[in-house]
Amino acid sequence: MKTNYVPLDKEKHSALKVSVQHGFEFAKETHLASATMREFAQIASCMPIAFIKDQPKGSFHTIAMLGLEQNSNMYFNDNKWVGHVMPLNIQRYPFDVRPDGDKLGVFIDENSPLVGEEGESLFTEAGEPSDYLKNRQELLGEIANSEMITQRFVAKVVELGLLDPLQLNVQYASGETRNVTGVFTINEKRVNELSDEVTLELKKSGFLGAIYTVMLSLAQLNRMVQLSSTTDKPIRAIQMKLIDENAAEAETAPAAEKSPAE
Template sequence: MTISYIPLDKEKHKDLKINLQHDFGYAKEAHIAAASIREYAQLASVMPVVFVKDPNSENFHSVTMLGTEKGSNLFIHEGKWQVHCLPMNIQRYPFDVRPDGEKLGVFFDENSALITDDGEPVFTPEGEPSPFLENRQQLLSELANSEMATQRFIKKLVELDLLDPIELLVNYANGEKRNITGMFSVSEKRLQDLSEEQVVELHKSGFLGAAYAVLMSLGQLNRLVHLSNNTDKPIQNLQLRVGDAISKEQPAAEQPANS
C-alpha cells in the first residue's frame, strides 16, 4: 500500500492506536536507512554506515546498509530484528516530522499496517498526547536536531575533501557477481594527513569521532555476508575497494535508493 503521510490532529485522530507488536513488515524491503551523526557510534557496531549523493541536489546523505539487494533487508528474519541496534529512522515509523506551515509538525502514515483497533493509544481520553506519543515526539525531535548536525558534519567532510568513492564486489554462493557503486566513505589517509589545527577543530566539534565511527563501520560488511545465510541468495564473500583502488572499467553504478 502506498505510504501517505498526513498531519497528526488530536481531534481527527483522537482514537488512533498503533500496534507495537509487529514483524517489521514496513522495513523488510528497505536495503538502506537514513543515519544521523547522533547514532553513528551505535550503528557502527552492527552495520555499515556510508554516504550517498542525491543526483538532483548533489548533496550527500549518510545511510546504513541493510542489504546488498534493493528490496531486501538482511537485518529482518522471521519478523525479528537481528541485532541490538535499530536505526532511529526505522524506529520512528509510522511517524515523521515534516514542515507544517512555518513550523515542524508530527505526521503519520495513514495507510500504515501498524494502525490497529487494539494498539497503543496515541492520545489520552482528554485529548492530550499519550506517554507513547510523547516518547515518539522526543525521538522525532532528536532526529530533527541530529539531522542538522549531520548536515554540518557532511559539509565539513566535503570542505576538507575527506570523502572517497567506494565499491563493493559481491560474490553470491550461486555464482552470480555484481558491483555496487555510488557510495562514499571517509578517506582514512586524508584524515590522517590533516593539520593539527584541522584535527583539533574536528575534535572540538565532535566530528572526529564521527569520522572514525564511519570508517570502523565498514568492518560490519562481513555481518551482511553472515545475515545473507538466512536468505535464498546467500553471499559467499564481499570485497571492498576504496578510492584509487576502484576499477576504471566498472559497470554502471548501482546506487542505493533512499528508503
Template sequence: MSDLPLFYSSVVPLDSQAHRAHGVSTAADRFGFAARAHIIPAVAEEFAAAAREIPIVFAPAGTGHSAVFLCGLKAQSNLFISEGRWNGGYLPAYLRRFPFILGERPAGDPLICVDTGHAGFGVGEGVERLFDDEGKATPALNATVKLVTEYAGAAKRTEQLCAKLGEFDLLRSVTLDVKTPEGASASVHGLFIVDEAKFAAISEAALLELRRLNFLGAIYAHLFSLGATQSLAARMKDGAVKTAA
C-alpha cells in the same frame, strides 16, 4: 508536505480529535515496510551504537551526501528483516521514528505529523494509543514527541557532518562486491566512505574544526563500522566481501 522521505506517503499533522482512538502497532513483525530498503537513513548520534553490526556509509544526495546504514547488498533486499521482523541488535532511529515525522511551518512551531497510509497506524487491538479518551497525550505519545524532536535535530547535525566531509574532500567512492561459495555474486555501487589516507593527512585547521563540532567520534565509528560489512556477507550464506576503490 512534498518530496516525502523514504517510506512516507500520506503525511498529516497528528490531531487529538481526528486521531483520538488511533495508535501504532507494537507487533514484532511491524517492519515489513522496510523489507525492500537496502539502505536506511542514519544520524551521527547513533553511529557508535550501530557500528559493530551495521555498516555506515554515505550515499549521494543532491549536490552532497547523506549518511545511511547499509542493510543489504542488492537493491530491494534488506538482510535485517525477515517476515516483517527486525533481526538485528540495533534498530535504526529512522525505523523507530516511523510513521511519525516533524513537520515545519513557514510561521509557528513545528508539528508532529503522522503517515496515515502506514498499515501499522490505526485503531483497535494491537496498537499503542497516542491519546486517552479525553484527548490527552499518553506516555507513548510523549515518548514519540521526544524521539521525533531529537531525531530532527540529529538529522541537521548529520547534514552538517556530511557537508564538512565534502568541504574537506574526505570522501571516496567504493563498490562492495560479495561472492558466495555457491558462486552467486552481488555488488553495491555508488557509495562513499571516508578516505583514511586523506583523513590522516588532514590539515590542523580542518581537524580542529571537526573536533570543535564534535564530529571525530562519528567519523571513527563510521570507519569502524566498515568491518561489519562481513556480517552482511554472513547473512548471505557466509559470502566473501571485498572493497574496490
C-alpha cells in the same frame, strides 16, 4: 502500499491507535536507513555506515546499510528483526518529523499497517497527547536535533574533500558476482593528511570521532556476509574498492570473507 504522511491532528486522529505488537515487518524491504551522528557508535557495532548522494540536488546524507540489493534487508529474517541494533529511522515509524509551515511538526503515515483501531491511543479523552505519543514526540525531537548536527558534519566532510565513491564487489556462493555502487565513504589517507589545525577543529566539534566511526563501521560487511548464509543468495565474500578520485589508482581493501566455521 504507498506511504501517506499527513500532519498529526488531535481532532482528525482522536480515535487513532498504533500497534506496538509487531516484528518490524514494514522494514523487511528497506535496504538503506537514514542514520544520524547520535547513533553512529551503536550502528557501527552492527552494520556499515555510508554516504549517499541525492540526485539532482547533489547533497550527501549518512545512511546505515541494511542490504546490498534494493528491497532486501539482511537484518530482517524469519519474520523478525535480527540485528542487535535498529536505526532510529526504523524505530520512529509510522511517525516522522517534517516541516509544517514555519516550524517542524509530527506527521503520521495514514496508510501504515500499524495504524488503525487497535494498539496504543494517541490522544486522551480530553484531547491531550497520550503517554505513548509523548514518548514518540520525544524520540522525534531527538532525531530532528541530531539530524541538524549530522548535516553540519556531512557539510564539513564534503568541504574537506574527504568523500570518495565506494565499490563493493559481491561474490555469491553460486558463483554469481555483482558490483554495488552509489555509496560513498571517507578516504582515510586524506584524513591523515589534514593539518593539525583542522584535525583539532574536527576533534573539538566531535566530528573526528564520527569520521573514524564511519570508517570502522565498514568492517560490518563481514556481518552481512554471515547474515546472508540463511538467505536464498548466500554471499561468499565482499571486496571493497575505494575509488580515490584524487589518485591515479584505486585503493583496494581486504575482502570480507565467510569464516570456515559457517
